[in-house]
Amino acid sequence: MAELNTGKSTPSVDLTPMVDLAFLLITFFMLTTSISKPYAMDVAMPDKTEENSEDQLDVADNRTITLLLGSDNKIEYYMGLLDRPIEGPTVVDYGKNGIRPILLEKIKQVPQITGDPEKGLIVIIRPSDKANYKNLVDILDEMKIVDAKQYMIGDIGSAEVELLTRENIYN
């Protein structure tokens, strides 16, 4: 009797390790397919068509901060106009010990100065020819981190290049 029983049950194989392996591979493939995709940072540039070139927006200079991206991973910033800056120009680094606390402070301050929560800080980013692409992505990322509502990328002027040269961050 016992021998007969074992003879009948031999074709059944324990499939547990096989299932384990299959699930391990499934997990691997699921994760690698989603991880390998890169990320996209959306950028909107100001419209540059001819008709709008004279349509300059007038904003109070106590709301604008200009960031000049220089070489050697340095930023120079000033508030207001270049000829008569309200604050700066000062050279700072990227990241959480450099530009971030300054931006966070300004975002809090500016609506108090203007007395209107709608009129927040406007950030103008001007990359110089000596800045690299990483700098641009870093500063745009910084805008997302500090949640700056209004920012734009502009061209750098010769006076600002001079300023960078004077601070020795235009190499």
Next chain:
Amino acid sequence: MGKIKIKRASTKVDMTAMCDVSFLLLTFFILTATARQPEPLPVDMPASTVQIKVPDTNLGTITVGGGGKVFFGVTGPNVRVNMLNRVAEKYGLTFTDEEKQRFSLIDGFGVPISRLKQLIAMDNAERISSGLQTGIPADSTDNQLKEWVLAARLATAEINDQQMRVAIKGDADEEYPAIKKVIDVLQEQSLNKFSLVTNLRLVD
């Protein structure tokens, strides 16, 4: 006695069904996983904290790297053929059906239009190793990149009936003027919204 025997047998579960299901899923994931194509111009992308993924369809990718070399690629084989037809017409060139078919399988390329035929004739490994791909000219005198982007947008609109999105994939060490040149090409076509492709930043 009989009752005890039944209880012992019930502790074993039949794994066959579970094994079937798991292998079915495994097969599905292996087949849907796209094999990574070798990139014509490998770039080291900068990192950011953005968590939005790059779309899979209706996307034109402009790769900038290696000292200002510009490469271009668009998704979808039909769109690529349509784009090639448009650009060929513009420059007065003709491509055979076989060449078009081969071109539709190229993910990204970086040659002046005059050497495109030569590139199409090569096989995949040769295209990368030959050093033929010196980038698409994007100067003001000979702006071929503009033509490619325009053709790709028109082709995507015609075939998929959707707006093409543009992504710029730049090398972290690339100097800003090289990127600026590409952005200017896009802005000339009133393309003011585009994406920058980045890796995920894990630490601040």
